[in-house]
Amino acid sequence: MIAFLVLIGSVAVYGKHGHNHSCIHTNHDHLLSSQVVSNVIADIDKDGDGIVEPTEVQHFVAGYDLDKNGNITESEFTLQWHRHYLDVRDFVGYLFQNFDMNNDMRLTDSDLVAWSKNLDTDGNGEISIAEFRTYMMNLYTNCVTAHAN
Template identity: 85%
Template sequence: MIAFLVLIGSVAVYGKHYSCIHTNHDQLLPSQVVSNVIADIDKDGDGIVEPTEVQAEFVARYDVDKNGSITEDEFVTQWHRHYLDVRNFVGYLFHNFDVNNDMSLTDSDLVALSKNLDTDGNGEISIAEFRTYMVNLYTNCVTAHGN
């Protein structure tokens, strides 16, 4: 009994468990969720995921307190509410987006992530590059930033 209580206490103190196994409350496939994310970000429909579009989406949807930094709780709550992915999976997404591992999403994370996503090095993130990255997160359990 004591060992069980110590184990439970350790989990509470040392953090949450995140799962890279995708589950969605509406039974949407990863490709469907990624398509929805792309539709939300690429507002002008030009096929380019522009940093200003990503920043606008993140600020509008996820930075609930409008302080310029998105906490894990803000991100998980809003992503879950909008895309209906289970919370453990959304925590996994957050930690992949948090490039500098400071437990918040800021402009510096978006800049670093943009560099990782621009696989052809042309200075722009195409929808295809963005889709490939996101589908990898959803289906291949990418556990490190851009790897």
């Protein structure tokens, strides 16, 4: 019974899918979470208009589909994010779990649609850089607070 409670507790704290990814941010270049998020924003908002457009997200995400089969596995995502932003792989697994909106262990267009709806907090049909930054900073910092106790 105790082992079961420990398992349930670890899934609740460390994420979906039964993986024990760490949600405590660590970066190999010692970049702060705000610096990584700024780098991600610069890579996504190519036209600099302050809006994260669906085509920009699709272009950004396409670089993660290494085998070009139309979906991104956790290993593909983790490898590419780690290479580019230098966040430790365990933390990147935590990010992947939060981007995988339907919990099927792959990122597809349906995840992007659901993700976009969640990020559009003002309901205007667009994701502003401010909305995107808030979402990403919450991912990077909220778990650390939860683990500080």
